[in-house]
Amino acid sequence: MFANALTGVRALLLVLRWPVLVARHQALRPRFDALVARQRRLDTIALGPAERGSQPAIRPVPWLLCQAVLGPGVLALSSVMWAFALVTVSTPLWWRLVSENPLPGVVVMVGSTNNAFVVTLLGFVVTLIAAACSHGLPRWHAGVNLLLAGGLRRSRLTRRIAVLTESRAGALEVQAAELRRIERDLHDGVQARLVSLSMVLGLLDFKLHEVPADTRQLVAHARDQVGEALRELRDLVRGVYPPILADRGLTGGIESLAEHAGSGLRGIAVTVDVADRLAVALESAVYFVVAEALTNVVKHSDADQAEVTVRSDGHRVRINVMDDGRGGADEQAGTGLAGLRRRVAAFDGELSLSSPVGGPTVLHVEMPCA
Protein backbone atom coordinates (compact mmCIF):
# COMPACT_ATOMS: atom_id res chain seq x y z
CA MET A 1 0.00 0.00 0.00
CA PHE A 2 2.89 2.26 0.85
CA ALA A 3 4.53 1.22 -2.37
CA ASN A 4 1.32 2.06 -4.23
CA ALA A 5 1.23 5.42 -2.58
CA LEU A 6 4.86 5.97 -3.56
CA THR A 7 3.93 5.15 -7.17
CA GLY A 8 1.13 7.64 -6.85
CA VAL A 9 3.44 10.34 -5.60
CA ARG A 10 5.95 9.64 -8.34
CA ALA A 11 3.12 9.62 -10.87
CA LEU A 12 1.95 12.98 -9.60
CA LEU A 13 5.48 14.34 -9.78
CA LEU A 14 5.85 13.04 -13.29
CA VAL A 15 2.59 14.74 -14.34
CA LEU A 16 3.68 17.98 -12.71
CA ARG A 17 7.14 17.84 -14.26
CA TRP A 18 5.71 16.88 -17.63
CA PRO A 19 5.84 20.37 -19.20
CA VAL A 20 9.31 20.93 -17.76
CA LEU A 21 10.65 17.64 -19.09
CA VAL A 22 9.07 18.30 -22.47
CA ALA A 23 10.65 21.74 -22.50
CA ARG A 24 14.07 20.23 -21.70
CA HIS A 25 13.61 17.60 -24.42
CA GLN A 26 14.04 14.84 -21.91
CA ALA A 27 12.55 11.48 -22.72
CA LEU A 28 9.37 10.81 -20.82
CA ARG A 29 8.69 7.33 -22.00
CA PRO A 30 11.42 5.45 -20.08
CA ARG A 31 10.37 7.09 -16.79
CA PHE A 32 6.74 6.30 -17.47
CA ASP A 33 7.48 2.73 -18.54
CA ALA A 34 9.60 2.16 -15.44
CA LEU A 35 6.77 3.39 -13.29
CA VAL A 36 4.25 1.17 -15.10
CA ALA A 37 6.55 -1.85 -14.74
CA ARG A 38 7.00 -1.16 -11.04
CA GLN A 39 3.28 -0.84 -10.47
CA ARG A 40 2.60 -3.95 -12.51
CA ARG A 41 4.87 -5.93 -10.20
CA LEU A 42 2.95 -4.60 -7.22
CA ASP A 43 -0.37 -5.46 -8.86
CA THR A 44 0.89 -8.96 -9.55
CA ILE A 45 1.65 -9.38 -5.87
CA ALA A 46 -1.84 -8.17 -5.00
CA LEU A 47 -3.79 -10.15 -7.61
CA GLY A 48 -1.58 -13.07 -8.42
CA PRO A 49 0.07 -13.58 -11.81
CA ALA A 50 -1.86 -11.84 -14.57
CA GLU A 51 -2.83 -13.76 -17.70
CA ARG A 52 -0.06 -13.87 -20.25
CA GLY A 53 -0.56 -12.13 -23.53
CA SER A 54 0.40 -9.03 -25.39
CA GLN A 55 0.35 -6.05 -23.07
CA PRO A 56 -1.78 -3.43 -24.68
CA ALA A 57 -0.59 0.15 -24.88
CA ILE A 58 -1.54 2.20 -21.82
CA ARG A 59 -2.64 5.79 -22.22
CA PRO A 60 -0.21 7.70 -19.92
CA VAL A 61 -2.23 10.65 -18.63
CA PRO A 62 -5.28 8.80 -17.29
CA TRP A 63 -3.01 6.13 -15.86
CA LEU A 64 -0.72 8.62 -14.06
CA LEU A 65 -3.64 10.62 -12.68
CA CYS A 66 -5.29 7.46 -11.50
CA GLN A 67 -2.11 6.36 -9.68
CA ALA A 68 -1.69 9.82 -8.20
CA VAL A 69 -5.20 9.74 -6.77
CA LEU A 70 -5.58 6.07 -5.90
CA GLY A 71 -2.12 5.35 -4.44
CA PRO A 72 -2.09 8.07 -1.73
CA GLY A 73 -5.89 7.95 -1.50
CA VAL A 74 -5.99 4.28 -0.58
CA LEU A 75 -3.13 4.76 1.87
CA ALA A 76 -4.86 7.76 3.45
CA LEU A 77 -8.19 5.98 3.75
CA SER A 78 -6.59 2.93 5.36
CA SER A 79 -4.53 5.08 7.72
CA VAL A 80 -7.59 7.01 8.86
CA MET A 81 -9.44 3.76 9.47
CA TRP A 82 -6.55 2.32 11.53
CA ALA A 83 -6.18 5.53 13.52
CA PHE A 84 -9.88 5.58 14.29
CA ALA A 85 -9.71 1.93 15.28
CA LEU A 86 -6.76 2.55 17.58
CA VAL A 87 -8.47 5.48 19.26
CA THR A 88 -11.74 3.67 19.86
CA VAL A 89 -10.12 0.46 21.13
CA SER A 90 -7.92 2.30 23.57
CA THR A 91 -10.74 4.49 24.97
CA PRO A 92 -10.59 3.07 28.55
CA LEU A 93 -6.86 3.88 28.76
CA TRP A 94 -7.20 7.56 28.14
CA TRP A 95 -10.78 8.07 29.40
CA ARG A 96 -9.79 8.55 32.99
CA LEU A 97 -6.88 10.79 32.05
CA VAL A 98 -8.98 13.04 29.84
CA SER A 99 -12.07 13.20 32.11
CA GLU A 100 -10.00 14.40 35.03
CA ASN A 101 -7.87 16.88 33.14
CA PRO A 102 -9.96 18.00 30.18
CA LEU A 103 -7.78 19.06 27.38
CA PRO A 104 -8.79 22.26 25.73
CA GLY A 105 -10.49 21.74 22.40
CA VAL A 106 -11.11 18.01 22.84
CA VAL A 107 -14.74 17.12 23.22
CA VAL A 108 -15.18 13.87 25.07
CA MET A 109 -18.65 12.28 24.98
CA VAL A 110 -17.96 8.89 26.48
CA GLY A 111 -19.71 9.69 29.75
CA SER A 112 -18.61 6.87 32.06
CA THR A 113 -16.00 4.13 32.44
CA ASN A 114 -18.54 1.47 31.49
CA ASN A 115 -19.32 3.37 28.36
CA ALA A 116 -15.61 3.48 27.60
CA PHE A 117 -15.59 -0.33 27.43
CA VAL A 118 -18.64 -0.32 25.14
CA VAL A 119 -16.72 2.00 22.85
CA THR A 120 -13.85 -0.48 22.94
CA LEU A 121 -16.21 -3.16 21.63
CA LEU A 122 -17.18 -0.81 18.81
CA GLY A 123 -13.46 -0.27 18.30
CA PHE A 124 -12.96 -3.96 17.50
CA VAL A 125 -15.58 -3.69 14.75
CA VAL A 126 -13.77 -0.66 13.39
CA THR A 127 -10.52 -2.65 13.52
CA LEU A 128 -12.11 -5.36 11.38
CA ILE A 129 -13.25 -2.75 8.87
CA ALA A 130 -9.75 -1.23 8.81
CA ALA A 131 -8.21 -4.66 8.23
CA ALA A 132 -10.67 -5.33 5.40
CA CYS A 133 -9.70 -1.95 3.91
CA SER A 134 -5.98 -2.57 3.97
CA HIS A 135 -6.50 -6.03 2.53
CA GLY A 136 -9.13 -5.14 -0.07
CA LEU A 137 -8.26 -1.67 -1.25
CA PRO A 138 -4.83 -2.51 -2.74
CA ARG A 139 -6.45 -5.40 -4.56
CA TRP A 140 -9.17 -3.12 -5.77
CA HIS A 141 -6.48 -0.65 -6.83
CA ALA A 142 -4.68 -3.40 -8.72
CA GLY A 143 -7.97 -4.38 -10.35
CA VAL A 144 -8.51 -0.82 -11.51
CA ASN A 145 -4.98 -0.81 -12.94
CA LEU A 146 -5.74 -4.03 -14.78
CA LEU A 147 -8.80 -2.44 -16.32
CA LEU A 148 -6.73 0.60 -17.26
CA ALA A 149 -4.16 -1.68 -18.87
CA GLY A 150 -6.77 -3.08 -21.19
CA GLY A 151 -7.70 -6.02 -19.05
CA LEU A 152 -11.27 -4.97 -19.25
CA ARG A 153 -11.10 -4.92 -23.00
CA ARG A 154 -9.34 -8.24 -23.04
CA SER A 155 -11.80 -9.97 -20.80
CA ARG A 156 -14.64 -8.46 -22.79
CA LEU A 157 -13.03 -9.77 -25.98
CA THR A 158 -12.55 -13.20 -24.47
CA ARG A 159 -16.21 -13.33 -23.54
CA ARG A 160 -17.17 -12.01 -26.96
CA ILE A 161 -15.09 -14.66 -28.72
CA ALA A 162 -16.78 -17.36 -26.68
CA VAL A 163 -20.19 -15.96 -27.60
CA LEU A 164 -19.27 -15.65 -31.28
CA THR A 165 -17.81 -19.15 -31.44
CA GLU A 166 -20.98 -20.54 -29.99
CA SER A 167 -23.26 -18.47 -32.19
CA ARG A 168 -21.28 -19.36 -35.30
CA ALA A 169 -21.56 -23.06 -34.51
CA GLY A 170 -25.27 -22.47 -33.97
CA ALA A 171 -25.58 -20.59 -37.24
CA LEU A 172 -23.82 -23.38 -39.12
CA GLU A 173 -26.11 -25.97 -37.57
CA VAL A 174 -29.16 -23.88 -38.40
CA GLN A 175 -27.93 -23.49 -41.95
CA ALA A 176 -27.36 -27.22 -42.31
CA ALA A 177 -30.80 -27.93 -40.87
CA GLU A 178 -32.27 -25.38 -43.28
CA LEU A 179 -30.60 -27.04 -46.24
CA ARG A 180 -31.98 -30.37 -45.13
CA ARG A 181 -35.40 -28.86 -44.82
CA ILE A 182 -35.10 -27.39 -48.32
CA GLU A 183 -34.06 -30.80 -49.62
CA ARG A 184 -37.12 -32.36 -47.97
CA ASP A 185 -39.41 -29.66 -49.30
CA LEU A 186 -38.09 -30.15 -52.82
CA HIS A 187 -38.49 -33.91 -52.51
CA ASP A 188 -42.02 -33.75 -51.18
CA GLY A 189 -43.04 -30.70 -53.19
CA VAL A 190 -41.65 -29.81 -56.59
CA GLN A 191 -40.10 -33.18 -57.34
CA ALA A 192 -43.26 -35.05 -56.41
CA ARG A 193 -45.38 -32.70 -58.51
CA LEU A 194 -43.12 -33.13 -61.51
CA VAL A 195 -43.23 -36.91 -61.13
CA SER A 196 -46.99 -36.69 -60.92
CA LEU A 197 -47.09 -34.48 -64.01
CA SER A 198 -44.83 -36.92 -65.80
CA MET A 199 -47.23 -39.71 -64.86
CA VAL A 200 -50.21 -37.81 -66.25
CA LEU A 201 -48.35 -37.08 -69.48
CA GLY A 202 -47.33 -40.73 -69.75
CA LEU A 203 -50.91 -41.82 -69.30
CA LEU A 204 -52.06 -39.23 -71.83
CA ASP A 205 -49.53 -40.53 -74.33
CA PHE A 206 -50.68 -44.07 -73.62
CA LYS A 207 -54.31 -43.17 -74.32
CA LEU A 208 -53.70 -41.10 -77.43
CA HIS A 209 -53.67 -43.99 -79.84
CA GLU A 210 -55.86 -42.55 -82.56
CA VAL A 211 -54.56 -38.99 -82.68
CA PRO A 212 -52.13 -37.80 -85.36
CA ALA A 213 -48.45 -38.48 -84.77
CA ASP A 214 -47.49 -34.80 -84.39
CA THR A 215 -49.90 -34.40 -81.47
CA ARG A 216 -48.37 -37.37 -79.70
CA GLN A 217 -44.98 -35.88 -80.42
CA LEU A 218 -46.03 -32.78 -78.50
CA VAL A 219 -46.89 -34.92 -75.51
CA ALA A 220 -43.60 -36.76 -75.79
CA HIS A 221 -41.82 -33.42 -75.95
CA ALA A 222 -43.60 -32.22 -72.82
CA ARG A 223 -42.62 -35.45 -71.07
CA ASP A 224 -39.00 -34.99 -72.07
CA GLN A 225 -39.06 -31.50 -70.61
CA VAL A 226 -40.42 -32.79 -67.35
CA GLY A 227 -37.74 -35.48 -67.33
CA GLU A 228 -35.07 -32.84 -67.89
CA ALA A 229 -36.48 -30.70 -65.06
CA LEU A 230 -36.39 -33.72 -62.73
CA ARG A 231 -32.79 -34.45 -63.68
CA GLU A 232 -31.73 -30.87 -63.03
CA LEU A 233 -33.60 -30.84 -59.76
CA ARG A 234 -31.90 -34.06 -58.71
CA ASP A 235 -28.47 -32.55 -59.35
CA LEU A 236 -29.49 -29.44 -57.46
CA VAL A 237 -30.67 -31.46 -54.47
CA ARG A 238 -27.41 -33.38 -54.43
CA GLY A 239 -25.62 -30.03 -54.16
CA VAL A 240 -27.91 -28.73 -51.41
CA TYR A 241 -28.00 -31.70 -49.12
CA PRO A 242 -27.21 -35.15 -50.47
CA PRO A 243 -29.93 -37.59 -49.30
CA ILE A 244 -27.38 -40.40 -48.89
CA LEU A 245 -25.74 -38.38 -46.10
CA ALA A 246 -28.94 -38.44 -44.06
CA ASP A 247 -29.50 -42.12 -44.90
CA ARG A 248 -26.08 -43.60 -44.41
CA GLY A 249 -23.91 -40.97 -42.75
CA LEU A 250 -20.42 -40.03 -43.86
CA THR A 251 -19.38 -43.56 -44.79
CA GLY A 252 -22.25 -43.97 -47.24
CA GLY A 253 -21.92 -40.39 -48.43
CA ILE A 254 -18.19 -40.53 -49.19
CA GLU A 255 -18.50 -43.94 -50.87
CA SER A 256 -21.30 -42.60 -53.00
CA LEU A 257 -19.12 -39.62 -53.94
CA ALA A 258 -16.32 -41.93 -54.94
CA GLU A 259 -18.72 -43.95 -57.05
CA HIS A 260 -19.92 -40.84 -58.84
CA ALA A 261 -16.44 -39.40 -59.32
CA GLY A 262 -15.15 -42.80 -60.28
CA SER A 263 -16.13 -42.37 -63.91
CA GLY A 264 -13.10 -40.16 -64.46
CA LEU A 265 -10.59 -42.34 -62.67
CA ARG A 266 -9.31 -45.85 -62.75
CA GLY A 267 -9.78 -46.36 -59.06
CA ILE A 268 -10.54 -44.58 -55.84
CA ALA A 269 -9.63 -46.09 -52.51
CA VAL A 270 -11.93 -44.87 -49.76
CA THR A 271 -11.34 -45.22 -46.03
CA VAL A 272 -13.86 -43.68 -43.65
CA ASP A 273 -13.17 -44.20 -39.98
CA VAL A 274 -15.66 -42.06 -38.08
CA ALA A 275 -17.10 -43.73 -35.02
CA ASP A 276 -20.07 -41.50 -34.20
CA ARG A 277 -22.22 -39.34 -36.38
CA LEU A 278 -20.78 -35.83 -36.46
CA ALA A 279 -22.86 -32.68 -36.16
CA VAL A 280 -25.02 -32.23 -39.26
CA ALA A 281 -23.17 -29.09 -40.33
CA LEU A 282 -19.74 -30.65 -39.95
CA GLU A 283 -20.83 -33.85 -41.65
CA SER A 284 -22.00 -32.01 -44.72
CA ALA A 285 -18.88 -29.80 -44.67
CA VAL A 286 -16.71 -32.94 -44.76
CA TYR A 287 -18.87 -34.33 -47.56
CA PHE A 288 -18.57 -31.21 -49.68
CA VAL A 289 -14.83 -30.86 -49.04
CA VAL A 290 -14.33 -34.39 -50.37
CA ALA A 291 -16.76 -33.73 -53.24
CA GLU A 292 -14.90 -30.60 -54.29
CA ALA A 293 -11.51 -32.28 -53.90
CA LEU A 294 -12.56 -35.24 -56.04
CA THR A 295 -14.04 -32.91 -58.67
CA ASN A 296 -10.67 -31.15 -58.83
CA VAL A 297 -8.85 -34.46 -59.11
CA VAL A 298 -11.08 -35.59 -61.97
CA LYS A 299 -11.06 -32.23 -63.75
CA HIS A 300 -7.46 -31.11 -63.45
CA SER A 301 -5.08 -33.75 -62.21
CA ASP A 302 -5.16 -36.27 -65.04
CA ALA A 303 -4.77 -38.89 -62.33
CA ASP A 304 -5.38 -42.61 -62.58
CA GLN A 305 -5.78 -43.36 -58.91
CA ALA A 306 -7.01 -41.39 -55.96
CA GLU A 307 -7.16 -42.10 -52.28
CA VAL A 308 -9.66 -40.58 -49.87
CA THR A 309 -9.25 -40.98 -46.12
CA VAL A 310 -11.60 -39.51 -43.53
CA ARG A 311 -10.83 -40.17 -39.88
CA SER A 312 -12.21 -38.77 -36.67
CA ASP A 313 -11.04 -39.39 -33.13
CA GLY A 314 -13.97 -37.54 -31.61
CA HIS A 315 -11.97 -34.32 -31.27
CA ARG A 316 -10.79 -33.61 -34.77
CA VAL A 317 -11.77 -34.89 -38.15
CA ARG A 318 -8.96 -35.30 -40.68
CA ILE A 319 -9.51 -35.52 -44.41
CA ASN A 320 -6.82 -36.62 -46.81
CA VAL A 321 -7.29 -36.68 -50.56
CA MET A 322 -4.35 -37.85 -52.62
CA ASP A 323 -3.98 -38.44 -56.32
CA ASP A 324 -1.20 -39.65 -58.60
CA GLY A 325 -1.81 -36.96 -61.19
CA ARG A 326 0.50 -34.39 -62.65
CA GLY A 327 0.49 -32.06 -59.64
CA GLY A 328 1.19 -28.35 -59.88
CA ALA A 329 -2.22 -27.39 -58.52
CA ASP A 330 -2.36 -23.63 -58.06
CA GLU A 331 -4.62 -22.27 -55.39
CA GLN A 332 -4.77 -18.90 -57.08
CA ALA A 333 -5.80 -20.36 -60.44
CA GLY A 334 -9.34 -21.46 -59.68
CA THR A 335 -12.11 -20.65 -57.29
CA GLY A 336 -12.49 -24.25 -56.15
CA LEU A 337 -9.68 -24.30 -53.60
CA ALA A 338 -10.46 -20.83 -52.29
CA GLY A 339 -14.05 -21.93 -51.74
CA LEU A 340 -12.81 -25.04 -49.93
CA ARG A 341 -10.58 -22.94 -47.71
CA ARG A 342 -13.51 -20.70 -46.78
CA ARG A 343 -15.72 -23.66 -46.03
CA VAL A 344 -13.03 -25.17 -43.80
CA ALA A 345 -12.29 -21.84 -42.11
CA ALA A 346 -15.92 -21.51 -41.07
CA PHE A 347 -15.32 -24.55 -38.84
CA ASP A 348 -11.97 -23.27 -37.50
CA GLY A 349 -10.30 -25.87 -39.64
CA GLU A 350 -7.03 -25.86 -41.52
CA LEU A 351 -6.34 -26.77 -45.09
CA SER A 352 -3.00 -27.58 -46.61
CA LEU A 353 -2.18 -28.48 -50.16
CA SER A 354 0.97 -30.05 -51.44
CA SER A 355 1.19 -30.34 -55.18
CA PRO A 356 4.67 -30.37 -56.66
CA VAL A 357 4.86 -30.43 -60.44
CA GLY A 358 4.75 -34.06 -61.46
CA GLY A 359 2.62 -34.99 -58.47
CA PRO A 360 1.43 -36.42 -56.26
CA THR A 361 -1.12 -33.91 -55.03
CA VAL A 362 -2.14 -34.21 -51.39
CA LEU A 363 -4.92 -32.18 -49.87
CA HIS A 364 -5.12 -32.31 -46.11
CA VAL A 365 -7.93 -30.80 -44.08
CA GLU A 366 -8.36 -30.82 -40.32
CA MET A 367 -11.43 -29.56 -38.52
CA PRO A 368 -12.30 -29.65 -34.82
CA CYS A 369 -15.35 -31.74 -33.98
CA ALA A 370 -16.84 -29.46 -31.35
Place this chain on the structure above:
Amino acid sequence: MRVVIAEDLLLLREGLKRLLTELGCTVVAAVDNPEALLEALERERPDLAIVDIRLPPTYRDEGLRAAIEARRRRPGTPILILSQYIEQAYVRELLADAAGGVGYLLKDRVGDVSELLTALRTVAAGGTVLDPEVTSGLLNRLGRTAALAGLTPREREVLGLMARGRSNSAIAADLVVTERAINKYINRIFSKLSLAPADSDHRRVIAVLRYLDAGGRSEPS
Protein backbone atom coordinates in the same frame (compact mmCIF):
# COMPACT_ATOMS: atom_id res chain seq x y z
CA MET B 1 -51.64 -58.09 -62.00
CA ARG B 2 -52.25 -57.50 -58.29
CA VAL B 3 -50.13 -54.69 -56.94
CA VAL B 4 -49.34 -53.18 -53.51
CA ILE B 5 -48.13 -49.58 -53.38
CA ALA B 6 -46.07 -48.10 -50.55
CA GLU B 7 -45.64 -44.36 -51.00
CA ASP B 8 -45.89 -41.71 -48.30
CA LEU B 9 -46.86 -38.79 -50.54
CA LEU B 10 -50.59 -38.75 -51.20
CA LEU B 11 -50.15 -37.08 -54.58
CA LEU B 12 -47.90 -39.84 -55.88
CA ARG B 13 -49.76 -42.65 -54.16
CA GLU B 14 -53.03 -41.64 -55.78
CA GLY B 15 -51.29 -40.91 -59.10
CA LEU B 16 -49.66 -44.33 -59.17
CA LYS B 17 -52.91 -45.99 -58.20
CA ARG B 18 -54.71 -44.33 -61.07
CA LEU B 19 -51.94 -45.01 -63.56
CA LEU B 20 -51.68 -48.69 -62.61
CA THR B 21 -55.45 -49.10 -62.72
CA GLU B 22 -55.49 -47.59 -66.21
CA LEU B 23 -52.77 -50.04 -67.21
CA GLY B 24 -54.97 -52.92 -66.15
CA CYS B 25 -53.43 -53.67 -62.77
CA THR B 26 -55.44 -54.15 -59.58
CA VAL B 27 -54.13 -52.10 -56.70
CA VAL B 28 -54.98 -54.26 -53.70
CA ALA B 29 -53.40 -51.98 -51.11
CA ALA B 30 -51.90 -48.52 -51.09
CA VAL B 31 -50.04 -47.80 -47.85
CA ASP B 32 -47.82 -45.03 -46.53
CA ASN B 33 -45.49 -46.74 -44.03
CA PRO B 34 -43.21 -49.77 -43.82
CA GLU B 35 -45.20 -51.73 -41.22
CA ALA B 36 -48.38 -51.47 -43.29
CA LEU B 37 -46.37 -52.57 -46.33
CA LEU B 38 -45.07 -55.71 -44.62
CA GLU B 39 -48.54 -56.47 -43.37
CA ALA B 40 -50.13 -55.91 -46.79
CA LEU B 41 -47.52 -58.15 -48.42
CA GLU B 42 -48.28 -60.87 -45.89
CA ARG B 43 -52.03 -60.51 -46.33
CA GLU B 44 -52.37 -59.94 -50.05
CA ARG B 45 -49.39 -61.87 -51.48
CA PRO B 46 -49.44 -59.55 -54.51
CA ASP B 47 -47.76 -60.13 -57.86
CA LEU B 48 -45.71 -57.02 -57.24
CA ALA B 49 -45.05 -54.31 -54.69
CA ILE B 50 -44.03 -50.82 -55.71
CA VAL B 51 -42.08 -49.24 -52.85
CA ASP B 52 -40.74 -45.75 -52.28
CA ILE B 53 -37.34 -45.66 -50.55
CA ARG B 54 -38.30 -42.79 -48.25
CA LEU B 55 -40.97 -43.80 -45.82
CA PRO B 56 -41.79 -42.74 -42.29
CA PRO B 57 -40.76 -42.51 -39.50
CA THR B 58 -37.40 -40.97 -40.41
CA TYR B 59 -37.91 -40.65 -44.18
CA ARG B 60 -34.48 -42.08 -44.92
CA ASP B 61 -34.34 -45.56 -46.42
CA GLU B 62 -37.13 -47.30 -44.51
CA GLY B 63 -38.71 -48.42 -47.80
CA LEU B 64 -35.55 -50.19 -48.86
CA ARG B 65 -35.15 -51.80 -45.45
CA ALA B 66 -38.78 -52.97 -45.50
CA ALA B 67 -38.26 -54.42 -48.97
CA ILE B 68 -35.18 -56.32 -47.85
CA GLU B 69 -37.04 -57.52 -44.75
CA ALA B 70 -39.98 -58.70 -46.86
CA ARG B 71 -37.63 -60.61 -49.12
CA ARG B 72 -35.88 -62.09 -46.11
CA ARG B 73 -39.23 -63.36 -44.79
CA ARG B 74 -40.32 -64.65 -48.17
CA PRO B 75 -37.43 -64.88 -50.63
CA GLY B 76 -38.21 -63.63 -54.09
CA THR B 77 -41.09 -61.35 -53.04
CA PRO B 78 -41.29 -59.21 -56.17
CA ILE B 79 -40.50 -55.61 -55.33
CA LEU B 80 -39.92 -52.62 -57.53
CA ILE B 81 -38.20 -49.76 -55.71
CA LEU B 82 -39.00 -46.28 -56.93
CA SER B 83 -36.89 -43.38 -55.79
CA GLN B 84 -35.90 -39.82 -56.62
CA TYR B 85 -32.25 -40.81 -56.59
CA ILE B 86 -30.04 -43.75 -57.39
CA GLU B 87 -27.34 -44.99 -55.03
CA GLN B 88 -25.03 -47.88 -55.87
CA ALA B 89 -25.04 -48.90 -52.21
CA TYR B 90 -28.80 -49.46 -52.39
CA VAL B 91 -28.43 -51.48 -55.58
CA ARG B 92 -25.91 -53.76 -53.88
CA GLU B 93 -28.12 -54.22 -50.82
CA LEU B 94 -31.16 -54.94 -52.95
CA LEU B 95 -29.36 -57.53 -55.07
CA ALA B 96 -27.54 -59.11 -52.15
CA ASP B 97 -30.02 -61.93 -51.60
CA ALA B 98 -29.47 -63.36 -55.08
CA ALA B 99 -33.17 -64.08 -55.59
CA GLY B 100 -34.83 -62.50 -58.61
CA GLY B 101 -37.90 -60.31 -58.75
CA VAL B 102 -36.37 -56.95 -57.87
CA GLY B 103 -36.24 -53.62 -59.57
CA TYR B 104 -34.84 -50.18 -58.81
CA LEU B 105 -35.98 -47.29 -60.97
CA LEU B 106 -35.94 -43.54 -60.74
CA LYS B 107 -39.39 -42.09 -60.25
CA ASP B 108 -38.84 -40.17 -63.48
CA ARG B 109 -39.37 -43.40 -65.40
CA VAL B 110 -43.07 -43.59 -64.60
CA GLY B 111 -43.58 -41.08 -67.40
CA ASP B 112 -42.73 -43.70 -69.96
CA VAL B 113 -45.73 -45.95 -69.57
CA SER B 114 -44.73 -48.76 -71.90
CA GLU B 115 -41.29 -48.91 -70.31
CA LEU B 116 -42.89 -48.98 -66.87
CA LEU B 117 -45.22 -51.75 -67.93
CA THR B 118 -42.26 -53.82 -69.14
CA ALA B 119 -40.50 -53.23 -65.82
CA LEU B 120 -43.59 -54.26 -63.83
CA ARG B 121 -43.98 -57.46 -65.84
CA THR B 122 -40.27 -58.31 -65.63
CA VAL B 123 -40.11 -57.94 -61.85
CA ALA B 124 -43.42 -59.76 -61.35
CA ALA B 125 -42.03 -62.63 -63.44
CA GLY B 126 -38.94 -62.88 -61.23
CA GLY B 127 -36.63 -60.83 -63.43
CA THR B 128 -34.43 -57.88 -62.51
CA VAL B 129 -34.81 -54.27 -63.61
CA LEU B 130 -32.24 -51.61 -62.92
CA ASP B 131 -32.37 -47.99 -63.89
CA PRO B 132 -30.15 -46.97 -66.81
CA GLU B 133 -28.46 -44.57 -64.39
CA VAL B 134 -27.21 -47.46 -62.26
CA THR B 135 -25.27 -48.96 -65.11
CA SER B 136 -24.24 -45.84 -67.00
CA GLY B 137 -22.22 -44.69 -64.00
CA LEU B 138 -20.47 -48.03 -63.66
CA LEU B 139 -19.81 -48.29 -67.37
CA ASN B 140 -18.43 -44.77 -67.53
CA ARG B 141 -16.16 -45.51 -64.64
CA LEU B 142 -14.68 -48.44 -66.49
CA GLY B 143 -14.67 -46.60 -69.77
CA ARG B 144 -11.03 -45.62 -69.50
CA THR B 145 -9.75 -48.86 -68.14
CA ALA B 146 -8.34 -51.77 -70.02
CA ALA B 147 -11.11 -54.06 -68.76
CA LEU B 148 -13.65 -52.81 -71.26
CA ALA B 149 -11.20 -51.67 -73.89
CA GLY B 150 -11.54 -54.91 -75.77
CA LEU B 151 -15.28 -54.49 -76.26
CA THR B 152 -16.77 -52.90 -79.34
CA PRO B 153 -19.24 -50.05 -78.76
CA ARG B 154 -22.07 -52.40 -79.63
CA GLU B 155 -20.86 -54.98 -77.13
CA ARG B 156 -20.66 -52.33 -74.44
CA GLU B 157 -24.21 -51.33 -75.24
CA VAL B 158 -25.30 -54.95 -74.84
CA LEU B 159 -23.33 -55.20 -71.59
CA GLY B 160 -25.13 -52.14 -70.23
CA LEU B 161 -28.53 -53.61 -71.11
CA MET B 162 -27.60 -56.92 -69.52
CA ALA B 163 -26.59 -55.10 -66.35
CA ARG B 164 -30.01 -53.47 -66.28
CA GLY B 165 -31.64 -56.86 -66.24
CA ARG B 166 -32.89 -56.96 -69.82
CA SER B 167 -33.58 -60.39 -71.20
CA ASN B 168 -32.02 -61.46 -74.49
CA SER B 169 -35.23 -60.92 -76.38
CA ALA B 170 -35.69 -57.47 -74.83
CA ILE B 171 -32.15 -56.50 -75.77
CA ALA B 172 -32.77 -57.75 -79.29
CA ALA B 173 -35.91 -55.62 -79.49
CA ASP B 174 -34.09 -52.57 -78.07
CA LEU B 175 -31.27 -52.78 -80.56
CA VAL B 176 -33.49 -53.95 -83.43
CA VAL B 177 -31.50 -57.08 -84.18
CA THR B 178 -32.31 -60.77 -83.98
CA GLU B 179 -32.07 -62.68 -80.74
CA ARG B 180 -29.48 -64.94 -82.33
CA ALA B 181 -27.24 -61.95 -82.96
CA ILE B 182 -27.64 -60.92 -79.31
CA ASN B 183 -26.71 -64.40 -78.14
CA LYS B 184 -23.54 -64.14 -80.17
CA TYR B 185 -22.72 -60.74 -78.68
CA ILE B 186 -23.28 -62.02 -75.18
CA ASN B 187 -21.10 -65.06 -75.63
CA ARG B 188 -18.32 -62.89 -76.99
CA ILE B 189 -18.64 -60.44 -74.07
CA PHE B 190 -18.53 -63.21 -71.51
CA SER B 191 -15.45 -64.77 -73.03
CA LYS B 192 -13.70 -61.41 -73.42
CA LEU B 193 -14.35 -60.53 -69.78
CA SER B 194 -13.80 -64.12 -68.64
CA LEU B 195 -17.15 -64.24 -66.86
CA ALA B 196 -18.80 -67.53 -66.09
CA PRO B 197 -22.11 -67.91 -67.96
CA ALA B 198 -25.13 -67.34 -65.71
CA ASP B 199 -28.21 -69.51 -65.64
CA SER B 200 -30.73 -66.69 -65.20
CA ASP B 201 -31.09 -63.03 -66.10
CA HIS B 202 -30.90 -62.12 -62.44
CA ARG B 203 -27.66 -64.01 -61.84
CA ARG B 204 -26.36 -62.44 -64.99
CA VAL B 205 -27.15 -58.98 -63.63
CA ILE B 206 -25.34 -59.74 -60.40
CA ALA B 207 -22.33 -61.16 -62.20
CA VAL B 208 -22.06 -58.19 -64.54
CA LEU B 209 -22.59 -55.62 -61.78
CA ARG B 210 -20.06 -57.32 -59.57
CA TYR B 211 -17.64 -57.29 -62.42
CA LEU B 212 -18.23 -53.59 -63.04
CA ASP B 213 -18.17 -52.79 -59.35
CA ALA B 214 -14.87 -54.54 -58.83
CA GLY B 215 -13.33 -52.19 -61.34
CA GLY B 216 -13.21 -54.69 -64.17
CA ARG B 217 -11.64 -57.66 -62.43
CA SER B 218 -13.60 -60.87 -62.84
CA GLU B 219 -14.25 -62.57 -59.55
CA PRO B 220 -13.03 -66.09 -59.04
CA SER B 221 -16.25 -68.10 -59.11
